[in-house]
Amino acid sequence: GVEYGTDKKLTCMKIITPATTYDQATSLCADSGGYLASVKTVDKLAMVVSLAQGNNLWIGLDDQATEGVYVWQQDFTHLTSTQINDTFTKGEPNNGWNVEDCVHFRGNTGRLNDQHCWDNMLGLCETLPIESTC
Incomplete structure (x- = not known):
C-alpha cells in the first residue's frame, strides 16, 4: 500500500488484482473496507502516476446513474470543472x-x-488508515 496525506487526513491506497470490471473492482474494494480511489487533485494524480507504473486502473468515479453527472464513490460529490x-x-x-x-x-x-465499465483492468482501492498506518 501507499500512504497519502491530504487535508490533515491520511489515506491508504493499494492496487487490487486480478483485473476486473468496474463493478467487480468496486465490490473488491468494499470487501476490504474501502472504495475505488478518489483522484481529485494534481498532487493525488502525481501519486497515482508513481503507484500505477504504467498500468490502467479503475478509480471511483462514474456517471452510471445519470449521463453526464459524474459522482465520486468516496463522498458522492459531483465531478467539478476544475477536477x-x-x-x-x-x-x-x-x-x-x-x-x-x-x-x-x-x-x-x-x-x-x-x-x-465492462473493460477488465486493475482497481485502485483507497481506505482510511487503521491507527494512523496503512
Missing part, C-alpha cells in the same frame, strides 16, 4: 460511442479518462 481540467486527458470525459460511464487512470498518459 476535469486538473486530472483528465484533454477532451475527456467524452462518453465515446455513448457507452463510456466509468473512469479510469490511463497508464500511458498519466491522466483520467472515461471508459466502458
